[in-house]
Amino acid sequence: MDDLNRALYFGVSTVMSLGVERGDVMFDIRAEQAAGRLDGAKLLLAGRGIGAPNAGPGNPVYANFAYEITTEDEARRAVQEQAARKVDIIKFWVDDRGGRAPRLSIPVARAIIDEGHKHASR
Secondary structure, three states, X not given: OHHHHHHHXXXXXXXXXXXXOOOOHHHHHHHHHHOOOOOOOEEEEOOEOEEOOOOOOOOHHHOXXXXXXXXXXXXXXXXXXXXXXXXXXXXXXXXXXXOOOOOOOHHHHHHHHHHHHXXXXX
């Protein structure tokens, strides 16, 4: 909350966290803001990001945060789980993260996008 209040103080109205949420704390904060019980910059969430094995966020503190997928079915399940949590966006990594991971295949990336569109709130 300190970060969200500081952001708003400096004129940043909206903050998005991109793929590093585990657990419920950030989702609870977002819900409390929506209910008008918390202030600060508006918080938007991607939930857990999606990538090939070892392709999530680079900092070791975020190890095992992302879904590690290799198939289209795994991709669709990951998106479905995040959609059920009503994330604001679906975050996924397609690159090889500087050579430390395999690239996400085009068919798997397309499955993520396709499944995301099926669950988009318009």
